[in-house]
Structures are given as C-alpha cells and as structure tokens.
Amino acid sequence: MKRSATPDNPEISDAQLMFDVLNEIGIISQLSRALLESRLQDGLTQQHFGVLNHMVRLGDGCTPLGLARAFQVPKTSMSHTLAGLEKRGLITMAPNPDDGRGKLIYLTDAGRDLRNIAISTIAPDVIAMIPQFGRDDANAALPLLRKLRVLLDEAR
Amino acid sequence: MKRSATPDNPEISDAQLMFDVLNEIGIISQLSRALLESRLQDGLTQQHFGVLNHMVRLGDGCTPLGLARAFQVPKTSMSHTLAGLEKRGLITMAPNPDDGRGKLIYLTDAGRDLRNIAISTIAPDVIAMIPQFGRDDANAALPLLRKLRVLLDEAR
DNA sequence: CTTGTATGGTTCGATATCGTACTATAAGAT
DNA sequence: ATCTTATAGTACGATATCGAACCATACAAG
Numbered sequence: 553m554k555r556s557a558t559p560d561n562p563e564i565s566d567a568q569l570m571f572d573v574l575n576e577i578g579i580i581s582q583l584s585r586a587l588l589e590s591r592l593q594d595g596l597t598q599q600h601f602g603v604l605n606h607m608v609r610l611g612d613g614c615t616p617l618g619l620a621r622a623f624q625v626p627k628t629s630m631s632h633t634l635a636g637l638e639k640r641g642l643i644t645m646a647p648n649p650d651d652g653r654g655k656l657i658y659l660t661d662a663g664r665d666l667r668n669i670a671i672s673t674i675a676p677d678v679i680a681m682i683p684q685f686g687r688d689d690a691n692a693a694l695p696l697l698r699k700l701r702v703l704l705d706e707a708r
Numbered sequence: 709m710k711r712s713a714t715p716d717n718p719e720i721s722d723a724q725l726m727f728d729v730l731n732e733i734g735i736i737s738q739l740s741r742a743l744l745e746s747r748l749q750d751g752l753t754q755q756h757f758g759v760l761n762h763m764v765r766l767g768d769g770c771t772p773l774g775l776a777r778a779f780q781v782p783k784t785s786m787s788h789t790l791a792g793l794e795k796r797g798l799i800t801m802a803p804n805p806d807d808g809r810g811k812l813i814y815l816t817d818a819g820r821d822l823r824n825i826a827i828s829t830i831a832p833d834v835i836a837m838i839p840q841f842g843r844d845d846a847n848a849a850l851p852l853l854r855k856l857r858v859l860l861d862e863a864r
Numbered sequence: 865c866t867t868g869t870a871t872g873g874t875t876c877g878a879t880a881t882c883g884t885a886c887t888a889t890a891a892g893a894t
Numbered sequence: 895a896t897c898t899t900a901t902a903g904t905a906c907g908a909t910a911t912c913g914a915a916c917c918a919t920a921c922a923a924g
Contacts, residue, residue, distance in 0.1 A: 570834045574740045576853035581737035582780045583860040584730045624738045653872040653919045678726045690725050696849045697732035704739040809889045809902040
C-alpha cells in the first residue's frame with residue numbers, strides 16, 4: 553500500500569500525497585455531481601445548475617467567456633451549456649452594447665425559480681451531511697480547497 | 709457553537725458552507741482533469757489513466773463492475789472506458805472462470821508502461837505544487853476529503 | 865485608413881457520459 | 895427441475911465535452 557518513502561527521495565511520497573488528494577477530489581466531485589443531477593429534472597446538468605446559481609448569487613449580465621473562466625471550462629463547452637439554458641427559457645442572451653463581438657447573459661424568472669427550487673430540493677441532503685462531516689471540518693476544509701484551486705488555476 | 713448570519717435558521721449558512729466546499733471541489737476536479745489530459749496522448753482521458761493507475765497500484769485481475777464502483781461511475785461508463793483501453797492495447801479482458809457472466813481485466817505491458825510514462829510526465833507538475841500548497845496542508849486535507857468521500861458514498 | 869493581431873463567440877466533428885433496455889448467467893426457493 | 899429474483903455486462907440513443915477551425919469585431923501600429 554505504502555510506496556517506499558526513500559529518505560533520499562522524499563518527493564516521491566509527497567507527490568503520492570498530492571495524487572491522493574486530487575484522486576479523492578475527483579471521486580467526491582463525481583459523487584456530488586451524480587447526487588445533484590439525480591435531483592434535477594429535464595436533463596439539467598451540474599453545469600446548467602452551476603451557471604444559474606452563479607448568476608443568482610453574483611448577479612447576471614455577465615459574458616459567456618466570463619462564465620467559462622469562472623467554471624474553468626473551455627468556452628466551447630460554456631457556449632453549449634448556455635445554448636441549453638436558453639433553449640429551456642432559463643436565460644436570455646443579449647448583444648453586449650459595449651462590445652460588438654460579445655453577448656450578455658441574463659436570468660429569466662423561470663431560471664431564477666428553477667434555481668431556487670433546485671436549492672430547496674438539494675438542501676436537505678446537504679444539511680444532512682453536516683452533522684456527520686462536522687461543521688469544524690467543513691470550515692477547516694474550505695480554505696484549504698480554495699488555496700488549492702487558486703494554485704491549480706495559476707499553474708495552468 | 710455557532711456564529712451565524714441568520715440566528716433563526718443556522719442551517720442555511722451551514723448548507724451554504726457545504727455548497728461552497730463542493731463547489732471548490734468541482735472546480736479543482738475540473739482543473740486537475742484538464743491538466744492531466746493535456747499531458748496525455750492519443751485522446752486518453754482521466755478515466756483511462758485512472759483505471760491503469762488503479763490496477764498498477766492495487767493489482768489487476770479485477771472486474772468491470774468493481775472498477776465502476778471504485779471510480780463511482782455507472783457501469784455503462786466503465787464499459788465504454790474499458791473498451792477504449794482494450795482498443796488501444798493497454799488492457800486485456802478475459803472471461804471470469806468463476807462466473808460465466810463476468811470478465812476479468814488485466815494490464816498489458818503497454819498499459820503498465822503507459823501509466824508509468826504518464827506518472828513521470830505529470831509528476832513534475834504535482835511536485836511543483838507541493839511547496840506552494842504546503843505539505844502540512846496536504847496532510848491536513850487528505851483525511852477530510854476521505855471522510856467526505858465516504859460520507860457521500862454512503863448517502864447515495 | 866490600412867494592416868496585423870488579439871479577443872468573443874459559434875460551428876463542427878470526435879469522443880465521453882450515462883440512463884434505459886436488453887441478454888445471459890447465478891443463486892435461492894419451492 | 896422450475897420459477898423467481900439478482901447480478902455482470904453490453905447495445906443503443908441522447909446529450910455533454912472539448913479541440914480545431916472559423917467568423918466578426920476590437921485594437922494597436924504604422
């Protein structure tokens with residue numbers, strides 16, 4: 553199980569540690585995505601929900617590229633996600649008056665409602681996790697994750 | 709016990725905390741996947757690499773369903789991933805002598821080699837992160853992540 | 865005012881993901 | 895033995911993801 557942590561090459565075990573961290577993160581992401589999507593209707597994905605949630609929390613009128621950066625996905629992926637949201641009437645896309653190339657994304661009432669319903673639907677699952685995970689551990693984990701995310705983001 | 713923004717309903721901010729944790733995890737997962745796949749050739753994905761790595765570390769001769777459970781993906785997804793690995797000559801699939809329905813997956817030499825090459829290719833990036841993230845923080849994060857993963861797994 | 869280059873966005877094709885439905889074998893209960 | 899239910903895996907279709915190529919606009923330098 554334990555790879556030889558040869559004292560002359562401590563980097564190996566350090567690298568293994570980071571691999572393990574990223575591996576756990578990958579599986580948690582997979583699990584939380586599956587949990588979320590099992591609660592969403594109409595083939596909505598985590599990305600769809602994420603975009604709606606982002607705009608409710610931080611305000612709409614943002615650009616497709618800005619959203620792509622916020623979620624760290626290629627702009628082509630965001631383009632497809634936004635097309636799906638527009639097709640469902642959850643957002644509208646308007647040309648950017650300040651930039652002839654760009655667009656601005658706005659929530660519709662339906663989009664806002666759907667986000668709020670989704671939150672209510674998922675909240676019990678999330679709240680149920682807290683006593684088991686522990687508020688202290690959650691509070692401890694968040695800054696570590698933020699730091700790691702920023703690091704990975706800068707290292708791109 | 710709680711310094712809450714909404715004293716009448718502390719669960720709200722706790723839920724927000726967990727949402728934030730899962731959100732950071734999702735983005736980190738996205739970033740590390742992008743980083744990994746940019747280093748892999750021949751259209752290999754994180755799943756492909758993950759399966760090879762899993763078998764090198766924990767031994768091959770495992771079943772498709774066992775792998776699907778290990779990675780928390782539907783068995784149809786694993787079926788597709790394994791087909792891709794077999795097509796590339798990185799694994800072989802044999803009928804399970806103890807179960808007429810099942811198969812057993814074995815690494816080929818090419819599969820083992822590819823995994824080792826991939827590890828060597830990625831290791832510098834991972835090692836470079838360590839001094840910035842901090843070994844202590846990595847050591848602190850891992851058990852928290854494991855706990856969260858187990859929790860989510862059980863709550864499925 | 866051109867020209868070159870950078871930026872915002874879409875289109876398209878290849879592949880991945882995953883739910884539904886299906887086949888085949890296994891295993892337990894009459 | 896037969897029936898029932900559970901399990902391992904695949905086929906297929908719908909959608910998601912993403913890189914390459916592309917278009918249009920912006921912007922900077924002559």
